[in-house]
Amino acid sequence: MGFLKRGGWVVLVVLLHASGAVAQIVNVQALFDEKAELGPAAAIELGGDWRTGSTQLFSIRGSLVGQLRSEREVWLGVIRGEYSFASGERIVSQVLEHVRYRRPFSDLLSGEVFAQHEYNEFRRLQLRILLGAGPRFVLFNEEATGLTFGVALMLEHERLRKDGEPDAGDRYTDPRVSSYLLGRVRLMENIHLVETVYFQPRVTRPSDLRVLNETLFAVTPNPRVTVGIGFNLTYDSAPPATVPPLDTQLRTTVGVKL
Template sequence: MAGRQSSRWVLLLVWLHAASAAAQIVNVQALFDENTGPGRSAAVDLGADWRTGSTDLFSVRGALLGQWRSEKHTWLAVIRGEYAFAANEVIVSKVMEHVRYRYGFTERLSGEVFLQHEFDKFRRIQFRALLGAGPRVRVLTDKQATLVVGLALMLEHERIRRDSEPDAGEFRTDPRLSSYVLGRLEFMENVFLVQTLYAQPRVTNPADIRLLNDTIFEVKPNERLSVGIGFNLTFDNSPPLGVPKLDTQLRTSVGIRL
């Protein structure tokens, strides 16, 4: 059983965006496969759009995820990027890398340490790095319902890209709290709802807060095929100049497990 899970690959063949978002909070918790056994697993997420005629658009996006689990230890690594070109202009250009380690003290309590880097041209982020750690508690572990809460203290370093805006080139290093609640509910056999809420206030100024609401509805007709619809909403109370405070994203996906 562990051998089968350690060689499992997931290929997402379709990833369509109905609205583009540039969220600063990344819902890494939803990427963990809580049901896999000890061993290695990996996933590839690929997608592209190419339109010509009345609308000229080229968009490509991809992600690579790897996970290793033992009885007490879990490692997760993610790298993903997106690039889009329309009407002779680049409209999306971003990349993110994230590494997370989790140690299980008991069945319900674990500790996490994580490191993350981001670049997002159109949120005017030239460089953003996070380093954080904190506890994670599984409040509910029923077969049909799971509820997890976590809290981390993280150090954030952010540098604004050099452009024509008044805050061009500015940088700052701030401590933030990162709290989240993750719930997973099985409505019926192979039909799931996954809900994640994040709040990340700046320690030295709690009014400077970032919020994320991420909702995923997933159907698994069989063990190899999954279909999902997701919506997320991100709010940043103090974004760089010229960047909106609110972002939304609607996405659909079809996955095949090999």
């Protein structure tokens, strides 16, 4: 996702969106604009589907990403939402907010602190809150490639919705270790590959594990247009009742700088 600097906007229109339930792990690392100028930057993503005839479907989704960079620190904020109806029945309803603060200590080491709130009706999440902090290491950063590793200890609180399932209304408060590895490769002058893998085991029971693998191809045919194709795979070894452990998501976006 590109950021527009100093007063402009980036509009990203979703062309294709095929998925199961949306993943609980959110890859905010790929949203940082590492080459942004000092000061504020912002991006907005909008998408939708409207189908009639044999398939009745209406879907709208969007996100707003803001970044504030100074010489000594970086703030990132994300707001996402999605609502979908099929044949008059709501099939997707989710909202997420994430705030992250990063302070560099050297070219190779920085510290991060973050907080997140999430509601996802069809993962049966009435409430999910995260608070975490940890170091981030730049393993190498060349013109065409880069590799970053981060790890954080986070406190996770979940409350499931009250419905007819056996675990309805259950509450969980657990510490988790959240580690990620992010790699960037410039395949050609205007084509980049970004690969991110997250592992989030529960501290008190490591077999309770969540994994996210996100692959993103970004093509920039000219300075004003960016086309992205991404595939996400998420695994949760202990999901709520009736929620599948494995999710996939395929999405294509077009970014236009105005």
